[in-house]
Amino acid sequence: MxxxxxxxxxxxxxxxxxxxxxxxxxxxxxxxxxxxxxxxxxxxxxxxxxxxxxxxxxxxxxxxxxxxxxxxxxxxxxxxxxxxxxxxxxxxxxxxxxxxxxxxxxxxxxxxxxxDPVPQGRSTTFVGPLSRRLGVRPATLRKWERAGVLQPRRDPQTGYRVYSAADVRDARLAHQLRRGGYLLAQIAPLIAQVRSAGGVAPLGSMLRDWRARLAARxxxxxxxxxxxxxxxxxxxxxxxxxxxxxxxxxxxxxxxxxxxxxx
The missing domain is CATH 1.10.1660.10 (Multidrug-efflux Transporter Regulator; Chain: A; Domain 2)
Incomplete structure (x- = not known):
């Protein structure tokens, strides 16, 4: 044996x-x-x-x-x-x-x-200034647009992208959430909710989940x-x-x- x-x-x-x-x-x-x-x-x-x-x-x-x-x-x-x-x-x-x-x-x-709240009026910016403000490349903003995260309008005369105050808010949110490890596919529906709700209330649960994940780690x-x-x-x-x-x-x-x- x-x-x-x-x-x-x-x-x-x-x-x-x-x-x-x-x-x-x-x-x-x-x-x-x-x-x-x-x-x-x-x-x-x-x-x-x-x-x-x-x-x-x-x-x-x-x-x-x-x-x-x-x-x-x-x-x-x-x-x-x-x-x-x-x-x-x-x-x-x-x-x-x-x-x-x-x-x-x-x-x-x-x-x-x-x-919150988004400034009233016609405050706008273009892709270059916004990319420098966030510290990302212009190509990144265009990628976010293709993913449905951003929806800038086009200037009818020049065809340039024009970002409103609400677009800037969405870009800032997307930037922070990307740094937190969220995928564009996760961010896009959240930003859509923010747009439809006219505010950032839907972010509360995501931020709480993020904090819980950091605590678990x-x-x-x-x-x-x-x-x-x-x-x-x-x-x-x-x-x-x-x-x-x-x-x-x-x-x-x-x-x-x-x-x-x-x-």
Whole structure:
């Protein structure tokens, strides 16, 4: 009878996979991508993992909701090659981006407050001045027009686009929402509601949803940081802080059991 590899502190790909609802191929792919440390092999060529690999997988899966798949992958790759400073820099950059997103949300909320009411009269502008005011290219405004976000009229004499005060309001809203990660296909119907309602009331629910998503990402960053710190604590520190050789990580002094326990 084949002995259970967990009885000796060794884990099979299926053991890691089952604990997280993954396929064994996904675990192999994570190892091949450098997300997990290189596995040892049995005399017959089968992969064997340890508690260190289980902790690495937990760290990666916790980092993904906080930083996205690509950045989470880069963080784990850096840690596994011994470049901890590179990994921490990537974490810091994500925190900086989140702070910037919060400032963008605040700007969008401020913009909404500044947009109502629309000035009366025949205040108009052209594509060049409006693009400079928003810090976008004229081609971007034309793209927004094709998507139905903007509806400037054309000057009958010159054919130039002419943006009214309401058009400028719509452009400012679109600009802030694009910075918040919304697609033009999502923005266009909202702007249409703003036009038909004559105000910005429909934006309230979208801004609340945006704030909730940022809060969820902040919480995910806390969870990801804790899992990453636990993994860093399991890894040996290279004497010269240089790259670690694959497959040479020593087990933690207090081994972490794989999620779900032995199976």
């Amino acid at each position: 084949t002995p259970n590899p967990q009885s000796s502190g060794r884990l099979r790909p299926v053991d890691l996979a089952r604990a997280h609802g993954l396929s064994t191929q996904a675990v192999r792919n994570y190892e091949a991508a450098g997300i997990l440390p290189a596995a040892d092999r049995t005399p017959h060529g089968y992969r064997t993992y340890t508690a260190l690999h289980a902790q690495a997988l937990r760290a990666f899966l916790a980092l993904v909701p906080a930083h996205g798949h690509a950045t989470a992958t880069a963080i784990m790759q850096a840690v596994n090659r011994g470049a901890t400073e590179d990994a921490l820099r990537l974490v810091d950059e994500s925190h900086a981006q989140l702070l910037d997103d919060r400032r963008t949300l605040q700007a969008a909320e401020a913009a909404v407050g500044d947009l 902040s919480r995910a960053m806390l969870t990801g940081a804790a899992a990453l710190d636990a993994y860093l604590g399991c890894r040996p520190v290279p004497p010269d802080d240089g790259p670690s050789a694959p497959g040479t990580a020593a087990p933690a002094t207090d081994p972490v059991q794989p999620p779900g326990g032995s199976r």
